[in-house]
Amino acid sequence: MIDKFVPSVAAALSGVKDGATILVGGFGAVGQPDLLIEGLIEQGATALTVVANNAGYGQVGLARLLAAGRVRRLVCSYPRIPGSVIFEDLYKSGRLELELVPQGTLAERLRAAGAGIPAFFTPTGAGTRLVEGKETRRIGTRDYVLEHALHGDVALIQAWSADRWGNLTYRGSARNFNPVMAPAAELTIAQVEHSAEIGDLDPETIVTPGIYVDRILHHPAETAHA
Template structure:
């Protein structure tokens, strides 16, 4: 049953050490920064994180990594100019990386939500990413067997929720949110507004409430955390 939390801290309360946590966002777009910062304050550690990249700058996922809370990250784009916290910890052997092509990452998450046991994809065939995996030639083309990526928790950001938990998103901030919501055992959502039932046109609902467990209203915050030295 869906619950509405008073604060981000309340929304992420109870996430234990060693959880697998999906974090929505494509870089900064759609990243649930306030939920991640509440997760940091809650103290959960030894986490496996599923995200498109490995953090930007010093906030959100980057801050979680900087504090040593992430044991393993599964992502498609770990290296960019401002991923210094991941880079430093990876070079020091303090964080594990599973590199997944972006399309495969999205499909593995979607497969978890759809109840698909596994699927064949040509992406990665003949490369080191296929080592140790089942391969098959279908119709003259090589394929790799990939498995779903479920999670214990998904922390995502949406634009609007109604009072039953149906969600809409703002433009490209949608990105991984809908498939992560379906693939996690518990989905926690931060939103910019909450409207009554009927306040969202049914044709505009992207994530139905059946995939949502906790919602918290988060207003835009101009305050930034002080950069972390690690």
């Protein structure tokens, strides 16, 4: 019987290695799998590359992972948001590498990884410092930049509900980045607020099929982080 639910945070994060590339879902504070991120701190993996839309805020979740010194390199679109003081301190002091990627390009690089597309051309960023060292090509009347697919060793995502096969649904803005990260990693771990029986989820609402999910941690809504 297929059952991808795991009994604990430690079980969910078992096997994450030093130097891994970790895809972290969410859109700002919304849809970010804070429980899994906090668990990663306890798990101990270090020298990580983290791919996320932003660099965390305050003292929780991704910001706390950065503060713990576990992240060597950050790939994101919006590193500076209100409350991102930990990122700013680490970056200014040279303790954190940063690759800045336009938001749409970041999403497409992740989607390409999950779809088996090795690279693609985009006009975004052409002629700016963001594309220094990258291949460019004139196609028609516009300049385009070659961007490579962005694969992860592990994806930490958050969803609204899941069944034991790993089928996932999302709610509102929490859907941002989580679905494109799920297929882009070798190991995908989902933190979910609600569990469902097989057949209870409306097939029309399932965004991430279970084939892309390896482990599920049920974190009930009444105790989940806001």
